[in-house]
Amino acid sequence: AQSVTQLDSQVPVFEEAPVELRCNYSSSVSVYLFWYVQYPNQGLQLLLKYLSGSTLVKGINGFEAEFNKSQTSFHLRKPSVHISDTAEYFCAVSEDRGSTLGRLYFGRGTQLTVWP
Amino acid sequence: DAGVTQSPTHLIKTRGQQVTLRCSPKSGHDTVSWYQQALGQGPQFIFQYYEEEERQRGNFPDRFSGHQFPNYSSELNVNALLLGDSALYLCASSLGVGAYNEQFFGPGTRLTVL
Numbered sequence: 001a002q003s004v005t006q007l008d009s010q011v012p013v014f015e016e017a018p019v020e021l022r023c024n025y026s027s028s029v030s031v032y033l034f035w036y037v038q039y040p041n042q043g044l045q046l047l048l049k050y051l052s053g054s055t056l057v058k059g060i061n062g063f064e065a066e067f068n069k070s071q072t073s074f075h076l077r078k079p080s081v082h083i084s085d086t087a088e089y090f091c092a093v094s095e096d097r098g099s100t101l102g103r104l105y106f107g108r109g110t111q112l113t114v115w116p
Numbered sequence: 117d118a119g120v121t122q123s124p125t126h127l128i129k130t131r132g133q134q135v136t137l138r139c140s141p142k143s144g145h146d147t148v149s150w151y152q153q154a155l156g157q158g159p160q161f162i163f164q165y166y167e168e169e170e171r172q173r174g175n176f177p178d179r180f181s182g183h184q185f186p187n188y189s190s191e192l193n194v195n196a197l198l199l200g201d202s203a204l205y206l207c208a209s210s211l212g213v214g215a216y217n218e219q220f221f222g223p224g225t226r227l228t229v230l
Binding site: 004006032034036041042043044045046049051090092094095096097102103104105106107108109 | 120149151156157158159160161164172174206208210213214215216217218219220221222223224
């Protein structure tokens with residue numbers, strides 16, 4: 001069965017420090033990978049996605065992620081965080097099963113808190 | 117260009133009641149998916165609608181049902197509400213049902229069951 005594991009439920013960092021939010025998945029088929037951000041009392045906003053091609057993908061707000069197929073990971077990174085990056089981050093996966101039906105499997109989320 | 121909109125924003129119901137949540141997809145999108153996000157959890161897939169039909173369903177009981185209209189908007193209905201149905205309900209729209217298609221999320225409806 002498909003599963004997504006976000007290894008850290010909370011990540012506190014100081015402003016301008018680098019951060020990495022970890023995500024591992026399990027699947028028996030090829031996958032597409034996504035990172036979403038959720039600010040308080042809001043819906044989800046897509047940060048970046050990996051569909052194919054280069055394993056390093058860049059997204060909005062200076063975030064990037066690297067797909068590692070052998071380790072089944074898709075970790076999110078930012079070299080220098082801002083106070084405004086404080087939010088909940090979700091890793092999500094959809095499976096390519098040859099059909100046209102897409103659904104997202106989400107991890108439990110990582111709360112990133114940036115301190116001044 | 118309006119994004120995904122949901123109504124109402126908040127809703128309070130009591131156990132055993134029924135509720136209907138509404139979603140209008142992003143302009144040009146034809147597929148709507150519904151997710152349930154319990155407090156402190158990631159969103160869980162409920163079902164997906166395309167061409168006015170339920171195309172796939174997650175692990176939710178039949179108390180959860182839906183509908184898609186010809187204008188692509190959608191409703192989520194929950195019957196016989198339980199305390200455990202309290203959650204944020206998110207609607208997402210996409211162009212087509214492909215696994216690679218980006219899903220755009222609405223702000224959600226916060227349902228509280230007392």
